[in-house]
Amino acid sequence: MQRDDMILSAFFFNPQGDHRVSWRYPTAPGHEIYGLPYFQKLAEVAEAARFDAVFIADHVAMWDTFPSNVAHYANARLEPITLLSALAAVTRDIGLIGTVSASYSEPYNTARAFASLDHLSMGRAAWNVVTSGMNEEAMNFGRDGNIEHGYRYERAAEFLEIAKDLWDSWEDGAVLLDKATGFFAEPSKVHRIEHEGKHFKVRGPLNVPRPPQGYPVIVQAGSSGDGKNLAAKHADLHFAVVRTLEDGVSYRREMNALLASHGREPDSLKILPGILPIVAGSREEAQEKREFLETLVPERFGVDLVSSWCGTDVSHLPIDGPLPELPDESTYDGQRSNLARLKSFKQQNLSIREVARRLSNAGAVPMVAGRPQDIADEMEAWFKGGACDGFNLMFPVLPEDWLNFAEQVVPELQRRGIAQPSYRHGTLRDKLGLARPANRFAAS
Amino acid sequence: MQRDDMILSAFFFNPQGDHRVSWRYPTAPGHEIYGLPYFQKLAEVAEAARFDAVFIADHVAMWDTFPSNVAHYANARLEPITLLSALAAVTRDIGLIGTVSASYSEPYNTARAFASLDHLSMGRAAWNVVTSGMNEEAMNFGRDGNIEHGYRYERAAEFLEIAKDLWDSWEDGAVLLDKATGFFAEPSKVHRIEHEGKHFKVRGPLNVPRPPQGYPVIVQAGSSGDGKNLAAKHADLHFAVVRTLEDGVSYRREMNALLASHGREPDSLKILPGILPIVAGSREEAQEKREFLETLVPERFGVDLVSSWCGTDVSHLPIDGPLPELPDESTYDGQRSNLARLKSFKQQNLSIREVARRLSNAGAVPMVAGRPQDIADEMEAWFKGGACDGFNLMFPVLPEDWLNFAEQVVPELQRRGIAQPSYRHGTLRDKLGLARPANRFAAS
Structure with missing residues (x-):
């Protein structure tokens, strides 16, 4: 469209x-x-x-x-x-x-x-x-640490399939609200979804009619x-x-x-x-605003931000020295775009202080x-x-x-x-x- | 108070x-x-x-x-x-x-x-x-049937303890929002809850400040x-x-x-x-309204309502005959007050039709x-x-x-x-x- x-x-x-x-x-x-x-x-x-x-x-x-x-x-x-x-x-x-x-x-x-x-x-x-x-998220939901990336996406895809099935479980027009006949719903238009997958088992139907x-x-x-x-x-x-x-x-x-x-x-x-x-x-004025924002980042916070992104503590390294070795994609559990960004910083030979400054400017x-x-x-x-x-x-x-x-x-x-x-x-x-x-x- | x-x-x-x-x-x-x-x-x-x-x-x-x-x-x-x-x-x-x-x-x-x-x-x-x-609820969440009553309540009590801990995880006054010093929060007033119980493991803190x-x-x-x-x-x-x-x-x-x-x-x-x-x-007028409402209950729906409450299908029994044997409290998984009510109906020798009428009038x-x-x-x-x-x-x-x-x-x-x-x-x-x-x- x-x-x-x-x-x-x-x-x-x-x-x-x-x-x-x-x-x-x-x-x-x-x-x-x-x-x-x-x-x-x-x-x-x-x-x-x-x-x-x-x-x-x-x-x-x-x-x-x-x-x-x-x-x-x-x-x-x-x-x-x-x-x-x-x-x-x-x-x-x-x-x-x-x-x-x-x-x-x-x-x-x-x-x-x-x-x-x-x-x-x-x-x-x-x-x-x-x-x-x-990891902080995982630990609020019964786990000791993060779930592996591919597994998370596999689970998310199944989750979304179920959600779509549930939204469909009341067809359009299933709610009759026919006071005269006593039919609240047309039973042939209300469906159990009977989902049994790798991650979830959900019978349905949803108890909300199909969304607008x-x-x-x-x-x-x-x-x-x-x-x-x-x-x-x-x-x-x-x-x-x-x-x-x-x-x-x-x-x-x-x-x-x-x-x-x-x-x-x-x-x-x-x-x-x-x-x-x-x-x-x-x-130039916009650049000044960004630079002013950078002055608001406490130094220790900046260093710890780099540690978080790298997945390793960099606080013992010289702040004006280079980034440590970075994990590769198979062991990195954060967002892929974050890792790519770190790698580019490393190629540019940016110091930890400079990387902290870049990372403080959002994504x-x-x-x-x-x-x-x-x-x-x-x-x-x-x-x-x-x-x-x-x-x-x-x-x-x-x-x-x-x-x-x-x-x-x-x-x-x-x-x-x-x-x-x-x-x-x-x-x-x-x-x-x-x-x-x-x-x-x-x-x- | x-x-x-x-x-x-x-x-x-x-x-x-x-x-x-x-x-x-x-x-x-x-x-x-x-x-x-x-x-x-x-x-x-x-x-x-x-x-x-x-x-x-x-x-x-x-x-x-x-x-x-x-x-x-x-x-x-x-x-x-x-x-x-x-x-x-x-x-x-x-x-x-x-x-x-x-x-x-x-x-x-x-x-x-x-x-x-x-x-x-x-x-x-x-x-x-x-x-x-x-049972319908259980089947939407990975189970084949209902969880036993006492177990549900034990789990609910632990759930509620965790919720209270999480609401307390940011103490009153923990949010400083002090732009001058850069302290968003007072760290000594923000707590991991480190809950490890029979049913749940939740580290915390919550990411919402303590409710008003x-x-x-x-x-x-x-x-x-x-x-x-x-x-x-x-x-x-x-x-x-x-x-x-x-x-x-x-x-x-x-x-x-x-x-x-x-x-x-x-x-x-x-x-x-x-x-x-x-x-x-x-x-009398109020009673007439109730009786009018009862006329709106489709017969089969009324019978099935009795079946649901009893936990057994009564549709093959004579509608003007008595209720079947009722489960006892240890095997009944619904609300206790429902079972008590059914027992009282049975003592009064009400027919299935009469019980259906009573049950249609809400709780x-x-x-x-x-x-x-x-x-x-x-x-x-x-x-x-x-x-x-x-x-x-x-x-x-x-x-x-x-x-x-x-x-x-x-x-x-x-x-x-x-x-x-x-x-x-x-x-x-x-x-x-x-x-x-x-x-x-x-x-x-």
């Missing part, structure tokens, strides 16, 4: 922004991050700017490998599903993307929560399906081979880490081939690379900074150049960068005809140009 | 009301039960009447033992946590009681969801801790010995099944003894018996019906007679009975000075006269 302008998703994990110590920034919020009004304001700004979605990342643990993590990192925040459900009540059009781990929850509970959110929001729910790769969107929009954000395969098979939106326009074009080509192997059209998967947008009077995504027209130029070039279907906006500092982008960059994109001036009608799938999935149990 | 007027909790499982086929009632809602506005209206009416709480019951399965369940029973509904989170955004004072099973979810996820809901609602979250007793109420209000609704023990050890509110004022007085005495065995004061557990209130011009709680002053008389007698701290209002038909009660009975109770004319300030605990729990990890 067609969507002729770019998709814009406004992302956060920490509600103070994506920079590791954004919470220390002068205009960053304080204790209001634990209340609804702060997020309601962000959502209202996002909706006024016609953003397609608010996207909340998540971990099922706090990060406390090193004591400095506890002391200096914004380790406590609200849970995405409760927060998005509350936001559903005070918004009308914006998509609600919530992250839930397929490693440490039950398919029945997760399918139910998203079905219910989809009903409550009249078809605006989206599930970012992740696997949990932190059929399935909530499925989002996949991993860039490993396993992640890309999961996206190509199951996802509607894919958050990619892409450094350049050219990378984006070749990434699209690679994903199209994967999609074809699952019998899917390119249009059925929207690819949104992450960018780190900073509106400033000039690129591996490119900064797009400058005046509104500079940012719009770069986004337009990527979008028109076939590098993406839109962007996942990973603002370094909230609410400042979010507000600046909404109020200054979006009008420029709208003026150029590449960002939507108003919302389309219908569900989030309708708005994004995604088809409503057929039901697996329905007679064709 | 003192609370000198009665506590009123407005309950539902099916959003059409507690009668088994309330959905067929002429004024019952249709497909709007799958959208927020219907529930928002109920909550607004409840808040205008100064109800203390909205209480949503739950199962983690649909009930499909017999085909008639699927055809005739309102088997699909929204999920409580998402619904209550949405309601948190559009209400201000009312308590939000959500049911989550301690049998088929993870302590870390559940503790997080309630902590987050408590923050979002500014201290109005309450968790009705249940165990899951249906310390712990959300803990609700317990079972009337088995295991259930009462769990309530006496852990709960703040206890929903009881009590048939008469005298039963209520002796129930209170029994619970006080149990509370004392855990070192607790009577005031620390509020007991709310369930009642089934029907406002009508007279008791075992007494009907309190008649003019507003009749209902207020009975409630006043119970409350002033020491039979309860308030009531769990289990309306047969929604929204009608809920609205009638709010608009006609509450003003009468307020006139008599036994229902609150306005909300008290503070959290739900403050409003209910419940202490904020001390933190297990805090230095005293």
Whole structure:
């Protein structure tokens, strides 16, 4: 299906922004991050700017490998599903993307929560399906350490198959509510799913009717081979880490081939690379803001950040010396893109201090900074150049960068005809140009 | 702590009301039960009447033992946590009681969801801790059949201990958010819980700060010995099944003894018996409404309802004949109060048809019906007679009975000075006269 302008998703994990110590920034919020009004304001700004979605990342643990993590990192925040459900009540059009781990929850509970959110929001729910790769997460769920990468993805794929079966277990039209005849449901349209797989056994049916969107929009954000395969098979939106326009074009080509192997059209998967947008009077001013943020990172916290990424304690090494030997892909249990980034730092001979500084600037995504027209130029070039279907906006500092982008960059994109001036009608799938999935149990 | 007027909790499982086929009632809602506005209206009416709480019951399965369940029973509904989170955004004072099973979810996820809901609602979250007793539920979570009663409660008690530890894992004041020093948290106030028990292993800490109420209000609704023990050890509110004022007085005495065995004061557990209130011009008119509801129960559905309760198929027995032999308490896996009720029916020599009729009228709680002053008389007698701290209002038909009660009975109770004319300030605990729990990890 067609969507002729770019998709814009406004992302956060920490509600103070994506920079590791954004919470220390002068205009960053304080204790209001634990209340609804702060997020309601962000959502209202996002909706006024016609953003397609608010996207909340998540971990099922706090990060406390090193004591400095506890002391200096914004380790406590609200849970995405409760927060998005509350936001559903005070918004009308914006998509609600919530992250839930397929490693440490039950398919029945997760399918139910998203079905219910989809009903409550009249078809605006989206599930970012992740696997949990932190040891801290594993230890909150009965394990001593992390689950191996391939196994996690295998389990996630089965989890998602079950969720789809459960969403289909009440066919469209199964709820009759016919007071005259006494038929609440049409029994032939309600199905036990009888799933028995390697990881799960789930009988069904779900106790929520089929969601308005059929399935909530499925989002996949991993860039490993396993992640890309999961996206190509199951996802509607894919958050990619892409450094350049050219990378984006070749990434699209690679994903199209994967999609074809699952019998899917390119249009059925929207690819949104992450960018780190900073509106400033000039690129130099934006760079100054980044450098100011770096001064806010406590030294020990920076070193421990490098240790976390490397999977080994580097605090005994000289801070101005090189990184230690890095694990290879088969033994590295974190995100593949993280390891690739470390390897590139090592090739560049960066010191631990320099790597700490880079890592404190959020993830591996490119900064797009400058005046509104500079940012719009770069986004337009990527979008028109076939590098993406839109962007996942990973603002370094909230609410400042979010507000600046909404109020200054979006009008420029709208003026150029590449960002939507108003919302389309219908569900989030309708708005994004995604088809409503057929039901697996329905007679064709 | 003192609370000198009665506590009123407005309950539902099916959003059409507690009668088994309330959905067929002429004024019952249709497909709007799958959208927020219907529930928002109920909550607004409840808040205008100064109800203390909205209480949503739950199962983690649909009930499909017999085909008639699927055809005739309102088997699909929204999920409580998402619904209550949405309601948190559009209400201000009312308590939000959500049911989550301690049998088929993870302590870390559940503790997080309630902590987050408590923050979002500014201290109005309450968790009705249940165990899951249906075979249908077990089969959605990897099992072939139900878990034994005592084992379920043992697991639930451990689950709740973990949740309390997790809520305490960030002490009050642990979040510093000190931009000047770079200390987000005070590390000495953030605790790993290092739980290793029979059923769970959870390291912690939680990644949500301590809830505004310390712990959300803990609700317990079972009337088995295991259930009462769990309530006496852990709960703040206890929903009881009590048939008469005298039963209520002796129930209170029994619970006080149990509370004392855990070192607790009577005031620390509020007991709310369930009642089934029907406002009508007279008791006769209320009785006519019940009888009309009974005519809406399809015969086969009624018979299957009896089979479900008995744990054995009675459909081959004469419908006007007696109940079969009943299981004893050691082999009965449902609610203890259900078995007691069946035994009483058997003693009265009721036929299967008559039992079906009784069972279709919701649970075992007494009907309190008649003019507003009749209902207020009975409630006043119970409350002033020491039979309860308030009531769990289990309306047969929604929204009608809920609205009638709010608009006609509450003003009468307020006139008599036994229902609150306005909300008290503070959290739900403050409003209910419940202490904020001390933190297990805090230095005293």
